[in-house]
Amino acid sequence: MDPPGTLPQAARRLNNDFDSVYDDELLLEVERLNIDSASFVQMEGQGDVAAQILETVRTRGKQHNPVTGSGGMLLGRVARVGAALAELKSPLAELQKGDRVATLVSLTLTPLKIDRIVSVDPKRHQIVCAGQAVLFASGMAAKMPPDLPESVALAAFDVAGAAPQVARLIENARQGGLGKPGARVLILGCGGKSGLLTSAAARRAGAGRIVGVERDEQAASSARRLGAVDEIVLGDANDAVGVAARAMKAGGGEFDLAVSCVNVPDAEMSAILATRDGGVIYYFSMSTSFTKAALGAEGVSRDVTMIVGNGYAPAHAESTLALLRAEPVLREIFIERYQGP
């Protein structure tokens, strides 16, 4: 709605009047939001998270954090499958009324109305609420799996792109990757949600030495328990010089691939300083600044390929669930951490 003609992600405001749902749209009854980590942490710092979400959704018609620019995804039940979705070959056409699904496109482009917020779960960055949302024909949603608690599956789907992307980066030179099993890999924020998933994915993809950086002792102990990283450096990723030096010492040299999964700003340089010329940096963190990465690498004359983490990869939801099923300890940690009340 504002500015007119803009695509939904770039728009300041979407139409969330759901009396007029179109035939090429899917209507959902919303039950739970899973807020992007960078966004939740930013709102927590400002005070009442529920009030900020209600205000954002009221003014923008979507949960699009105006400061971080990020969103999250949601869990809901299919209320109506538009009649035109099948002929448009939309993946949404496979769904049926009553299916419980998680959306796989960002809340920053999902028309949303919230009737009320029931509770805020600061541990899981999830919001139990009642409302409605719409998915477009180009959108995507995954049915909730029968073998995992819903809040756990929701948490995993939120970062579903990360693990398959990292596996490809190690396996496949064609995607901007190294094509080099045995690669030395650095995971910044290795004890967080995407950090744990990418550590496990990197290990399974044949990485050589993996070093993780984590600032939170409890998150680090999860990473230790998972055992996918060879060594953990406790430290803050925005102490670039210190963290890069300690990580390289733990890794035995510069890294072939660095993956940034932190949820705080100013971690661009840690990855750049620790990565070899010709290496790859995969910024999955939504708190990454484009200019800080671009000018930071230039500023130290480092010839690294820096990739913007794409939330989508083919079959990413299925592949992330498969990873959780294949890694019992990872699954345990996810259930302990994300199983909702």
Place this chain on the structure above:
Amino acid sequence: MDPPGTLPQAARRLNNDFDSVYDDELLLEVERLNIDSASFVQMEGQGDVAAQILETVRTRGKQHNPVTGSGGMLLGRVARVGAALAELKSPLAELQKGDRVATLVSLTLTPLKIDRIVSVDPKRHQIVCAGQAVLFASGMAAKMPPDLPESVALAAFDVAGAAPQVARLIENARQGGLGKPGARVLILGCGGKSGLLTSAAARRAGAGRIVGVERDEQAASSARRLGAVDEIVLGDANDAVGVAARAMKAGGGEFDLAVSCVNVPDAEMSAILATRDGGVIYYFSMSTSFTKAALGAEGVSRDVTMIVGNGYAPAHAESTLALLRAEPVLREIFIERYQGP
């Protein structure tokens, strides 16, 4: 200086008291700033560019645009080569007092003091001024070439990373590229400085069909005269749906590689919508938003590799000068457009 311990690019404020220049630093007498295009356009929209630059440099100790986060580079004369640079194997050690050089690291991390601004050149985004600046041992500078006007070389050095990066993306799969001569290439902003350079580089690297998008008729006519692109679409890159459709029509389908050289925000989606699954997008524009790119690709479930334009590439200054020498029309256009008074 603020916050203490931060690297220069991330810092809010640098020490620009040049009474205390260290032995591992190079001191320059500054003659001309070349402001990053996104930054200059933003400041122009706010009013008096000279006043804004003086204020930024006064408060931050560097020309680091607080809105766009970008800088530019500068032209000056070497005043003092720190005694320790040679043993640190800094590339700066090859310079001598009196050499005229352009800095190849961003102004966002270059300590700078401006004594006075002589003139602002809105056409070339250059500022004639008097002042001092410091380069660190890890920095880089290029001697001004004897065969090109200085303001022209300065303009080319400012975007020296772009052309060699694009050539590598087409030639070499290892750098996240396609490894595919004959690739279908889209250049957004094909008539601007980096747009002209990358068009020429893509053509020489063996691209197949090249389509350029340009919103400015005069810039488009430069691109036509250069002749590196096969077809030019006149349009605004932030009209994503319209521009992508017209570009794909002109190109005969989706693109293998899209290069974004625009200097205005909200052009992320044009590139995403026009690029095939498995293709590569190279965002050279400093007005690119990380979250808009990441969430935009996810939002339309597009499996593209999105690369953050790195201002540095090995031998980028030499290679960009070599391109200007090898392409007489490009050189002519650069001289007409960037030769200073």
